[in-house]
Amino acid sequence: MSVAKVIELSSSSTKGIEDAVQHGLRKVSQTVKNITGAWVNDIKVVTGPDGSITEWRVNMRINFIVD
Numbered sequence: 001m002s003v004a005k006v007i008e009l010s011s012s013s014t015k016g017i018e019d020a021v022q023h024g025l026r027k028v029s030q031t032v033k034n035i036t037g038a039w040v041n042d043i044k045v046v047t048g049p050d051g052s053i054t055e056w057r058v059n060m061r062i063n064f065i066v067d
Helices: 017-028
Strands: 003-013 035-047 053-066
Touching: 003 017, 017 035, 017 053
Parallel strands: none
Antiparallel strands: 003 053, 035 053
């Protein structure tokens, strides 16, 4: 029998959505072990005055097994 826990976090990248997700997962994996998955809940962008995208932001939930 196992127990899973879910935490929520935000991460950003100037490169794109996938990089923002990977950055968040790499950072959280430094302190959270047994990560089994992630759900991207929300995607946002920061834009420059000309409408160009300057930063991608994601909010996601991380699922991990509790020892």
